[in-house]
Amino acid sequence: MKKEELNEFYYEQILLDEFPQDKFSREDINPDKLEKLKMSNKSILDEYPPEILARTINDKLKINFSSARLYIPLSFAAVFLLFFTIFPLFNKTESIGDLNEFENIRLKGNVPSLYIYRGNGNNAELLANNALVKEKDLLQISYDSAGEKYGVIFSIDGRGTVTLHFPDNIYSNTRLDFGGKVSLPFSYELDNAPFFERFFFVTSNSEINAESIMENAGRIAKGNKSEMLNLTDGSRQKSIILFKEEVHR
């Protein structure tokens, strides 16, 4: 019987010494392929030297983290902002639906909470549900898991585009950090999608499949965008809606 050739990826793993030895025998390996890979490695590292590429990657990382660094130390300021900016809203007459939404921006509590901050010069402004935002506003998303182990954060805009904010992609682990407010390691710039940006925070004590949440989100995005997700497994959800101000050009 003809032996199956090892997949190219496994040659990469063999070269990296990361391929489990019990999965192949020495005679499966084509030495020419390994040699080619070694030469390719050398050529790539010559063309894109590690010291330069590492600096570029590090710069990109800093850009990704810079907003979080700006906002995390300001979270105490945001708490004060919450008192002065948000508390007056309690005096307004709210519908039950609004009050439920308002729960998302509570200061403390035993329920998972979602916080959206807007970068405003050197300050971070905690946005209330129904707040007005506009194109190019830089938003920072934070959450408090309140002890729930897993979560997914995404948003739907007025065009029906669904954006996954946490985890990084649908295959990543949805395990949440715990111990209070946690900022996502990047900020989010609003594009020119009209009308609104609606954020969802889905949490559960059992593992959540981000992919199925995104499929569920897709249904809302294509249909009635004011609906909540259809969750049947005991997961909880919170949503915050921000309305887009029209930018006149």
Place this chain on the structure above:
Amino acid sequence: MAINIEDFYRKYGPMVLRRCRSILKNEEAALDAMQDVFVKILKREKVLNGNSPSSLLYITATNVCLNILRSSERKRETTDNSVLEILASTYDPEERILAQIFLDKLFKNEKVSTRTIAMLHYVDGFTLEETAEHVGMSVSGIRKRLRVLRKNGLELKEV
């Protein structure tokens, strides 16, 4: 312990760049994508369990590149070399265009992960078990996805 980016790139950079090149067929785009892969992984350093990040890097590179291809701008830049062409495996210009239109229509309504699964199984030649292991799904889940994809493909062909 914090990862030394230079060492990390020296070890895994070539593999990631080769993967990005093989999907994007555009050196500049591949170089950008490779950096994005490292940024994504390093941002979530804790997901690296320390013992074989190659698989995570490889799948992340695949996802990043397929997402790049999905954006219409990149698609335009790489029309002749897109993943659709690779999936089509045909070099006759007319057939290639038809195959491209066909695959574009087919994948338009499919889940993002189905493209990754199709890429790993049909293009990279991973077995169902290996594909399942890479994307973190069950073999029966992979089988079901590919069965639905084939069914949709046949229906689309009839249309």
